[in-house]
Amino acid sequence: MVVIYHKNNLVVEVKNNQDSIAFKNVTITEALFTLAEKYPDELILWCELSLKDNLNYEALPVIFHHKKILASFNLISSNFLPDAIGYVEQSPYIKINKKVRYPTWIMSSKTGGVHASVLSALKNQITLDNDFDYFLCSMAKLGMDQGLLCYSEPLLIKDFLEKENKLKDNWDVLFKFVKQHYRTRWVFLLFLNLLVYERKTLFFPLLKSFVYRKRNLRSNSLENIKVESINKVVEKNTIDVIIPTIGRKKYLYDVLKDLSRQVHLPENVIIVEQNPDKNSVSELDYIKNENWPFKIKHIFTNQTGVCNARNTALSLIESEWVFLNDDDNRFDENLLKDVLANLKSYGIKSLSTSYLQPKEIKENKIISQAQIFGSGNSFIHASLLDTVKFDMRFEFGYGEDSDFGMQIRNSGVDVIYFPNLEILHLKAPIGGFRVKPILAWDNDEIQPKPSPTIMLNMQLHLSQQQIKCYKTILFFKFYKVQKIKNPIIYLKNFEKQWKQSIYWSDKLKLKKA
Template identity: 55%
Template sequence: MILLCHEYDRIVSVSNSLDGSAVAIRSKQPSEALFEIAQKYPEELVIWYHVSQQGNLNFEAFDSIFHHKKIMASFHPTENYLLDAIGYVDQSPFIKLPKNVTYPTFQMSSLVGGIHASVLNCNPFKNSDASFDYFLNSLAKQFMRVGLFCYSEPRLLLENRNTTNSKSNFYDLFRFTRQHYKTRWVFLLFFNLLVYEKRLKMLPFLYSFLFNRRFQQDDVLDSVAVKSNRSSSSEQTIDVIIPTIGRKKYLYDVLKDLSAQTHLPVNVIIVEQNPLPDSSSELDYLTSEPWPFHIDHTFTHQAGACNARNIALSKVTSEWVFLNDDDNRFENNLLVDILSKISQYGIKVATTSYLQPFEEKKIKVVHQSSIFGSGNSFLNKSILEKVKFDSRFEFGYGEDNNFGLQMKIEGYDVIYFPDPSIIHLKAPNGGFRVSFYKQWDNEEIKPLPSPTIMLLKDLHYTKHQILGYKFIYFFKRWKSNFFKINPIVHFQKFNKNWKSSYYWMNVIKREL
C-alpha cells in the first residue's frame, strides 16, 4: 500500500505502508503523483489523505473496504466538494449522501480515499487537473459509468475530525457539467440558477465551453479482474417470491423455468391476489403437479404489489431471495450464474437486465445501478430486517426505487449485471385489473406529477434535484401541448397541478 499525504494541491510525502520508507516521485501535484505511483507500483492500493488526518487512518478496515480492485472510496464527514447546485444537473441518487454508511457516489473527497493502481493505469488520458478534488470527482464520474465502484466510506477514518474542505465554485461546477454531461445540461444549469436563485452566471457558463467532454470507453476496465476477498457460504440457498394477480398461464411458465434451474430454489413463495370477495385461487397446478421445490402459497383478497411482496418477504428462510414477477422468462442458468457473480463481487444486492422481447440490450457493463427492479433483483436475507415495501406507494409509482433507495441508505449498494438476463413479457392482461380509487381522483385540479413520485423525490433527493426535476417536467408537459396552449396559460396550470401534487404528497406522507 502506497500512502500519499498532501495539503490539498501540494504533496507533503509519499511512503510505503509496509516499512514507512519514502517513495521518490517527480510529480508536483497529487493528481499527477497518483499516476506516477500507479506506474511504479501497478499491484498496489494507493491511499491519499490530507495532512490533518495523520494518525487517523483506519488501516484495519482497508482490506474490507477495498475488497476487490475495482473500488474507489473516499470520505469527508461534513461536506462535498461540488456545490449543491449539481442537483439541478444530476437526478441520480448519488447526490444526497448520508455520512454514516457506505454509500455509492461519484462525489469524492481529497480528505481521505483510495484506489487500486491497476485502475489508474487503465486511464488513457491521464487527466491531472490543478485541483486535486476536481480531479478525483472527475475520475469517479468517468469511471463509475464503466464499472468502477465508487463510495463515500466513513470507515476510512478512525474518528471525524473537524477540518476544512476544498470547495468548488461556479466555474468548477459549470466546467464539471460540460465535461461529464450532455451539453444541454450546461444550459439547464444556467437557467435553473437564474430562475430559482436569481443568479446570472454568464462568465462561468461561457468558461465551460473552453473544455471538451470527458468520456471513457465501456471496455476501459476490462483488464482489471474482480475477485472479492469477502467470504460467502458454500450452500448459497435461495428462495423466490412471486406476487401474482390473474396471470395463471404466465405464472405456470415462470414455475417451469424455475424447475429447470441447475441450482434449484428451496422455496417458491407465491402471494395470489384477487380483490373480488367471492373469489378463490385459480392456481390448481400448484398442488396437482409435482415441483422440485417447496411452494408456499398465500391467497388474499387484499390487492396491491407492496402488500403482496411484504407478505412473501416475511416468509423467506434461505440465505438469498429472488424478487421475481409472474410474467418473466429466463434460462436455466439464471440462479447459478447470479449467485456466482454475487460471490465474485462480494455484494448483497444484484439486479439484472430486464428487457421486453423486442428490446435491444444497450447497457452491457457491470456497474452501480441508480434504479432497482422488484421483478428482477436478488438480495441477502439479512437486509429484510431493515427494509420493506412502503404501503404509501401502493397503486402508485415509485415503490421499486423507494425500496432500492432504502437499501442504499442502510449501506447496501445495488449492482447491475447485464448477464444473465431476464425477459419481461409485460403480459397484456396484467397490472391493475381492478379499478382502485385514489384520494385525489375526484379533484378538479389533478396532481401532476403523481403524488407518489413527489413522495419519492421528497424522501430521497435534494432540494436542488427536486427543483431541477420541476424545471424539466414543466418543459416536457409544455412540449406535448406546444401548439395547443400558450406558455402563460401552461405556466399557470402547471403550478396548480404541482401544488396539488405537493399537497397530496404531504397527505400520504403522514400515512405511516
C-alpha cells in the first residue's frame, strides 16, 4: 500500500507502509503513474494532507476487495463538477447517497484509491490533467465503460462529518468535461438547459469547449486485470426463484423445464399466479401432475399487479439467493451455476444478466456497473429483503423495476451487469384474461405527461437538474408524434401536462409504499 498526501494539487509526502518516498515538485497525477510502475502489485491511495489522521486504514480490505475498484470520498456537500452536470446525464450516478457505498464516476481528491494494475493498464491512454479532481472524474467516467467499478465510499474516512461548503460553479470546467466525455450535442443541450432553467447565457464556456477533443479508452482496456474478490458472499449456494405469472401457462411450463435442467438446481420455485376472475381456479395443472426436482410454492390470487405478486413471493424466500425471474424467459442449463461463480468472483450481492429479446444484438459486452435494473433477469442476496421491496405506488404503472434497483443502490449495494450470463426474453403475448386497470388520472381532461409513476420515480431518485433535462428531452421527442404543430400552443399544452403529472405524483407520494 502506497499513500500520497497532497495539498493544492501537489505532492507533499509519499509513504509506502512506514517508509517515506521522495517526490519533489510533481503533480499528483504524475506521482500516481510513477508509483504504479514502481509498485505494480500495490494499492495506491491519495489523501488531502488535512485528512491525514482521518484515513481509515482498517476499512481498506473491505473497500478494495478486488483490483478493479476505484473509490473516493468527498466530505463536503457539493462536488467538483457543478450540479448542472445533471442537465446532461440521466443515470443513477449523479445524485450520490453519501451515507453508503454508492456507484458514481464523480470522484474526489479528498481521499481515495485505486490498484496500480488499473493505472498501468490506462497508462498512455489517459491525459494527466494537472487538476487532480478533473483527472479522477475523467478516469472514472471513461473507466466505467471498461469495467472499472467506481464508488463514493464513506468508509474511507473515520470520524466522518459531512460539511456544508458550496463550491463556486466553474462553468468552463463543466463545458470542457461535457465536450470531452459526451457527444457534442450534449454541450448544446447543457447550454439550452442553463438558459431555460437558470437564465444563464454561457456563450464563452460553450465556445471554449470546442477547443477540446473527445476522450476515449481502447476497448477492453482492463480485460487483463483478473477479478478475485476476498468478499465471502456465497456460503450456502442455495437459490430460490420467484415468478409472477398471468395467463401464460405454456410459457411458464418452459421456464420450469429450463429450471429443472439446471446443473445447479434451485431449492424453491415460488409462483404467484394471478387471475382477476373471482370464480376462477388455477390453470397450472402441471405443477401437481408432474415431478419436479425442486419444491414449488404455488400461490393463486385474484389480486392482479406485478408489485404485489413479487412482494408476495419475496416474503416466502428461504434460500441465500433470490432469482427474480419472469414467466416468458428461456436460459441454458448452466445459468445458476455460472451466476454463483460470478457472484463469488466479484464478491457482490446484486447481479443482472444479459436480457435480449429474439433477434436483438448484444451491444455491451463488458462486465460493468448497471444503470438499469431488471426484475426478470436479476439475482440478489436474500439479506437485501430486509430493506428493499417493490413499491406498491408503482402498481399498474411504470418504474417499479428502476425504483427497486435504486432501493438496492441506496442500501449500499451495487448492481453489476454480466453480459456473459444470458437470459432470452421472449416478450410473450399478453395473457387472455388480463384487464387494463383504470388509473386515477385516466379520465382527466389534461392527460399527465409523463406518466405520474415515471414522475414519482424521478422525484425519488434523480436530482432537480436531471428531472429538468428529462423535461427538455421529452418536449422535443413528444413534439414529433403529437398533433399540435403550433409550437406556442404545444408549449402551453405541454406545461399543463407536466404540471398534471407532478400533481398526481405528489398524490402518489402520500400513499403507502
